[in-house]
Amino acid sequence: MTQATSKPRNADTARLSDALPNETLLKWLYDMQLIREFEARTMQMYQQAKIGGFCHIYSGQEASAVGCTAAVNHDDPIVLAYRDHGHALARGMHPAACMAEMFGKLAGCAKGKGGSMHMFDKPNWLFGGHGIVSAQTPLGTGLAFACRYQWEVMETAKKRVCLTFLGDGAIDQGAFHEAQNLASVFGIPVIYIIENNGYSMGTAIHRHTANCDRLTMRGESYGIKSIEVDGLDIRNVYDQMKPLVDECRDLQRPGFVDLKTYRYQGHSMSDPQKYRTKDEVESFKERDSIANLAAHLMAQEDDGGRGCLTEDDWNTMQKDIRQIVMDAVAFAEQAADPDPEKELSTDTYALPMKNLSPSENYSHGTKNPLL
Amino acid sequence: MAKLTLVQAINQALDHEMTRDERVVILGEDVGPNGGVFRVTDGLAAKHGNHRVQNTPLDESGIIGAAIGLAVAGMRPIAELQFEGFMGPAYDQIVNHAARYRNRTRGTITVPLTIRVPVGGGIHAPELHSDSPEAIYTHSPGLKVVMPCTPYDAKGLLLSAIRDPDPVIFFEPKRVYRSFREEVPEEDYTIPIGEAKVISDGDDLTVVTWGASVFECLEAIDNLPDDVSIELIDLRTIDPIDIDCIAQSVQKTGRCVVVHEAPRTAGLGAEISALVQEHCFLHLEAPVQRVTGFDTVMPYYKLELEYLPDAERIGKGIAECLAY
Ligand SMILES: Cc1ncc(C[n+]2csc(CCOP(=O)(O)OP(=O)(O)O)c2C)c(N)n1
Ligand SMILES: [Mg+2]
Numbered sequence: 001m002t003q004a005t006s007k008p009r010n011a012d013t014a015r016l017s018d019a020l021p022n023e024t025l026l027k028w029l030y031d032m033q034l035i036r037e038f039e040a041r042t043m044q045m046y047q048q049a050k051i052g053g054f055c056h057i058y059s060g061q062e063a064s065a066v067g068c069t070a071a072v073n074h075d076d077p078i079v080l081a082y083r084d085h086g087h088a089l090a091r092g093m094h095p096a097a098c099m100a101e102m103f104g105k106l107a108g109c110a111k112g113k114g115g116s117m118h119m120f121d122k123p124n125w126l127f128g129g130h131g132i133v134s135a136q137t138p139l140g141t142g143l144a145f146a147c148r149y150q151w152e153v154m155e156t157a158k159k160r161v162c163l164t165f166l167g168d169g170a171i172d173q174g175a176f177h178e179a180q181n182l183a184s185v186f187g188i189p190v191i192y193i194i195e196n197n198g199y200s201m202g203t204a205i206h207r208h209t210a211n212c213d214r215l216t217m218r219g220e221s222y223g224i225k226s227i228e229v230d231g232l233d234i235r236n237v238y239d240q241m242k243p244l245v246d247e248c249r250d251l252q253r254p255g256f257v258d259l260k261t262y263r264y265q266g267h268s269m270s271d272p273q274k275y276r277t278k279d280e281v282e283s284f285k286e287r288d289s290i291a292n293l294a295a296h297l298m299a300q301e302d303d304g305g306r307g308c309l310t311e312d313d314w315n316t317m318q319k320d321i322r323q324i325v326m327d328a329v330a331f332a333e334q335a336a337d338p339d340p341e342k343e344l345s346t347d348t349y350a351l352p353m354k355n356l357s358p359s360e361n362y363s364h365g366t367k368n369p370l371l
Numbered sequence: 372m373a374k375l376t377l378v379q380a381i382n383q384a385l386d387h388e389m390t391r392d393e394r395v396v397i398l399g400e401d402v403g404p405n406g407g408v409f410r411v412t413d414g415l416a417a418k419h420g421n422h423r424v425q426n427t428p429l430d431e432s433g434i435i436g437a438a439i440g441l442a443v444a445g446m447r448p449i450a451e452l453q454f455e456g457f458m459g460p461a462y463d464q465i466v467n468h469a470a471r472y473r474n475r476t477r478g479t480i481t482v483p484l485t486i487r488v489p490v491g492g493g494i495h496a497p498e499l500h501s502d503s504p505e506a507i508y509t510h511s512p513g514l515k516v517v518m519p520c521t522p523y524d525a526k527g528l529l530l531s532a533i534r535d536p537d538p539v540i541f542f543e544p545k546r547v548y549r550s551f552r553e554e555v556p557e558e559d560y561t562i563p564i565g566e567a568k569v570i571s572d573g574d575d576l577t578v579v580t581w582g583a584s585v586f587e588c589l590e591a592i593d594n595l596p597d598d599v600s601i602e603l604i605d606l607r608t609i610d611p612i613d614i615d616c617i618a619q620s621v622q623k624t625g626r627c628v629v630v631h632e633a634p635r636t637a638g639l640g641a642e643i644s645a646l647v648q649e650h651c652f653l654h655l656e657a658p659v660q661r662v663t664g665f666d667t668v669m670p671y672y673k674l675e676l677e678y679l680p681d682a683e684r685i686g687k688g689i690a691e692c693l694a695y
Contacts, residue, residue, distance in 0.1 A: 052495030052672035104673035115497045115671040131499040132459060133429055172428035173460065200429050202405040208428040274404055338670075340677035348667040 016242055017235040022308040025297060028070060028234055029309070030317060032062035032290045035086040037318075037325045038095055039265075042085065042102065042116075045329065046269050051102040055116040058086035060264035063289035064195050065090040067237030068163055068259075071245045075157075077143045079127040079136045080165035082117035083195075083263075087165065091124040095328035105335035112338050113347070133166075134173035137192065140164025141179045144190035148252050161189040161249045169200025171218065172209055180222045183254040191248055191255035192219070195231070197263045202275040219256025226256035232287050235296070374552040380522035381411050381487075381543065384529040385449065387559065389419045392447055395533060397424045398434050399451030399487075408453045409489055409548055431461035435486065439469050439538075442484040447533055449485045455542070456499025458488060469538040470513030484538040485529070490518065491583050491632050492679050493546035497671035503582070503633035503664065508540050509610040509642070515564055516610040518542040518582045522555050524607055527562030535564060544583035567613035569620065573602035576626040576693055579617055579643055581606040584630045584680060591685035601689065609639065617643065618650035625656040626692050630680050635663040657695035662688035 017025070039059045045051045058065070065086040069078065080087055088098050093109060101108025102116050110118045110129075119129035127143060130136045144162035151159050170176060171194060183190050194215060198205050205212045219226030225247065229240045237259070248255045262284040266273045294314055299305020375383065389395045397412060403426040406413030416424035427434050431452055438448040452458055458465065465486065472482045492501035508516050517532055517539055519525040525543070532539035570585065571592065578601055580588050585605045592601045602620045606613065621627045627647050629640040640661035647659050662680045670678055 053497055054500065104671055112673055113497070113668075113670040118497065118671075131456065131497070133457075135460075169429040172430045172433075174430065174432055175460070200400075201408075202401045203426055203428075207426065272405070337673045340674055344665055344667060344670065344674060344677055 015235060016239045020238075022297075022306055024070070025235075025293065025306065026309065028066050029290065029293050029297060030321070031066045031090055032234065032293065033318060034095065034321050034324070035059075035062045035065070035089050036290060037321050038085060038089060038098070038328070041325050041329055042099070043265070043269065045099075045102070045332075050333070051116065052104065053115050053117075054082070055102070055269045056083040056267065057263070057265040057269070058083055060284065060288075061195060061197060061231070061261045062086060063234035063237050063293075064165075064193070064231045064259055064261050067231070067234040068165075068193055068241050070238050071241035072161060072163060075125055076160050077125045077127055077147070077162045078165070079140045079143060079162065080129065081133055081136055081167060081170065082129065082131050083167070084117065084119040084129040088119040088121060088126060088129070091121060091126045093119065093121045093124060093126065095325055096331040097121075099328040099332040100335045103332040103335065104337070105332055106338045106343070107331070107335040111343060111347070113343065134170035134175045137164055137166055137170070137173075137176045137179035138182070140190045140192070141183045141188055144183065144188045144254075145186065148187070148189055152252075159189070159249050159252065161191055161245055163191050163193060165193045165195055167200065168194055168196040168198065168205050168212075169203070169208060170194075171215065172200070180219065180224060180254065180256070184222045184224050187252055188254055189248050189252045191245065191257065192224075193257045193259055195261055196258055197261050199263070199267065199275065201267045202271070202273075204275060215258040216256065222254075224254045224256045226258070229257055229259045231259035231261035232284070232289050232292075234289055234293055372554040372556055375522045375555040376549045376552050377520075377522050377525055377543065378409060378411050378548045380526040380555045381529055382413060382415070383555065383557070384526040384533075385412065385415060386418065388447075388530060388533050389415065389423060391559070392533075394445065394447040395423070395449065396441065396446060397449045397451065398427050398438055399425075400427055400429055400434075400453055402426060402451050407451055409545065411487070411543070412451065431457050431459075432464055435461040435464035435469065438484050438486075439464060439472065439482055442469075442482045442538075443472060443480050447483055447485075449487060449533060451487045453489070454500045455488050455490045455502050455504050458504065465508070465514070465538075465540075466511045470511045472513075473537065474513060481536050482538045483534075483536050485532045485535075485541055486538070487541045487543060489545040489548075490542040491544045491546060492669055492675055493583060495672050495675065498669045501669045501675065503631065505540075505542060505582075505609050506633055506637065506639045506642075509639065513537070514610065515539040515608070516542070517564060517608050518544065519607055520544055520547055520582050520585045520605060522553050524562055524568070526555055527560050528564065528607065530559065531561045531564050534561070539564065542582065546583050547586070550586075562607070565608045565611045565613055567616040568605045568607055569616065570603040570605050571601065573600035573624065575600045575624055576628065576689060577602045577604060577617070577620040577624045578628050578630060578685075578689065579604045579606065580630040581609060582632070584632055587680060587682050588630055588685055590682035591689065594682060594686055595689065599689075599693065612643070612646070614646050614650060617647065621647050621651040622654045625651075625654050626695075627651075627655075628660040628662060628685070628688050628692050630662045630685055630688070632664050632679055634666045635661055636666050638663055657692045660688045660692045
């Protein structure tokens with residue numbers, strides 16, 4: 001533990017998150033543990049070939065999704081790339097819908113037609129889950145443009161912001177630079193959060209991006225307020241994100257966050273991980289965000305903690321979560337497969353189109369069962 | 372002679388050409404020590420040096436644009452894109468620059484560039500990782516488009532592609548990558564770009580296909596009654612298309628079925644149908660049939676096999692064409 005956290009709370013060391021009620025922090029712990037457990041099962045299901053394709057595990061980065069979403073309102077939209085299970089759960093997607101999607105089942109959040117990389121949840125203002133790295137960044141600019149327009153011109157909504165997550169690899173794409181420039185020129189309340197886990201697939205950040213120690217310079221060069229955040233400590237994520245979000249909301253301006261984090265697993269489920277050492281992974285696990293928050297909640301107030309969680313409570317919480325995730329797996333297992341006759345033909349256009357679909361006449365696809 | 376998989380044959384061709392020609396450099400995401408997503412470039416960085424097998428940042432437009440720059444300056448770049456879906460961000464460079472540089476400079480500047488791209492479905496991945504965009508690039512004058520499906524053809528065609536004075540998109544059907552082995556000579560040999568291959572001779576009907584669908588067609592033909600004789604053509608090169616080979620066959624059989632994974636509308640099946648009626652009109656005994664993917668986005672996993680033309684659908688298409 002660091003000096004600062006072992007000192008009693010006082011005015012100097014007071015943090016924004018200290019003012020939050022215990023329930024809020026307990027919920028953070030719950031949400032982070034839910035993601036951790038969910039991902040552990042996801043890996044298992046992938047190894048059992050219940051999940052297909054590509055699957056990117058979020059373990060280690062939980063404080064980012066949970067801490068950042070804690071700093072915004074429920075109707076502030078969120079958009080991101082393919083490492084998206086954590087954000088979906090943090091946003092309130094039911095674990096069963098998330099797991100069923102990966103199983104390719106109709107009850108999944110994208111009817112089982114998208115899989116791991118395509119988590120969507122409109123009621124929870126989650127706009128995906130996208131497979132083209134960095135393509136989500138101008139989408140975020142557009143979502144935030146709409147937020148501003150709906151507040152300022154249409155007067156149908158209050159001031160909102162859009163959180164747009166991207167990886168450190170994604171900052172190298174041209175799309176991100178176009179997105180930032182547009183956001184700054186137009187004055188658009190989008191906050192780009194670089195979940196900087198130090199690697200773009202197998203390439204370390206210093207080998208893939210220039211000036212990687214000072215990423216905030218990039219945002220600043222577009223006139224965007226830019227901050228660096230230690231993303232392994234969720235209280236710190238909140239402490240830094242909340243004022244930025246408030247400012248961007250208030251001024252209707254973009255923001256840029258270099259959020260330093262770390263992924264425990266390989267890039268995807270098929271990664272030999274030749275590019276890093278076990279020691280490096282272990283060194284980050286020592287700063288584990290979940291263990292640290294649990295310790296903080298368990299420590300007594302005199303020790304700088306909150307004393308609102310006992311060892312037993314924590315064990316019970318973990319047990320409950322384990323059950324919820326097992327239930328999600330069981331749900332996904334027994335859920336129905338999409339019916340090809342129906343599901344291949346839907347969702348391409350608002351209205352069914354001639355010649356679009358498969359039919360009982362599979363070799364031609366000339367009959368459309370919807371017509 | 373060593374028996375190699377498609378991956379190994381491509382790796383051998385790359386190694387061979389890098390050894391033979393110092394101008395050859397490889398660029399792509401994680402192509403270095405990790406050997407690329409599908410490990411196609413495994414070992415090449417260790418052997419030829421990181422300066423010749425360049426791990427790039429994640430920027431397809433930058434990769435292809437820089438490779439074009441290298442090519443016009445006299446190098447022989449080979450760019451790897453990880454999946455066909457990621458050609459999107461590079462589309463401008465491929466179609467507006469690589470394809471048109473020769474024409475725009477009236478032949479004074481050429482782009483000897485090879486773009487290697489894994490393609491097609493069948494590995495349980497969703498859209499962007501399972502698409503078949505070959506028609507899009509065929510529609511762009513100035514590009515050559517190749518899609519071998521056997522290790523032997525892959526090596527010979529890749530060597531031709533690298534040595535070709537014009538840009539070649541070299542599609543690698545990813546579900547065939549490790550599906551079987553065949554004998555591949557270690558020595559230098561090329562297969563000319565633009566030559567189709569007749570895989571089986573037949574008199575009753577011609578099936579035209581390419582890429583991984585070749586194997587589905589073989590299975591479909593295998594399931595037919597013994598007295599039906601089918602001629603199966605593997606295009607190998609999609610652009611320029613070997614219309615002589617197709618026309619010669621259809622003039623003999625009078626019937627043609629085209630099979631591809633990509634969506635049906637404005638797919639290559641349409642182009643081949645048009646060519647067949649132009650070249651074989653008086654020989655045709657039935658309309659050209661298309662057995663293809665559907666006009667929708669490639670779905671994930673549980674529906675992928677429904678989307679992809681399989682032996683059953685191909686068999687039906689053949690039967691209907693024969694019965695017409
Ligand atoms: C346009 C595009 N190029 C390449 C890929 C393949 N790819 C998927 S993730 C990835 C690395 C991205 O790293 P980063 O942005 O740091 O995110 P992280 O995986 O670390 O969360 C690559 C190269 C892709 N999905 N889209
Ligand atoms: Mg990263």
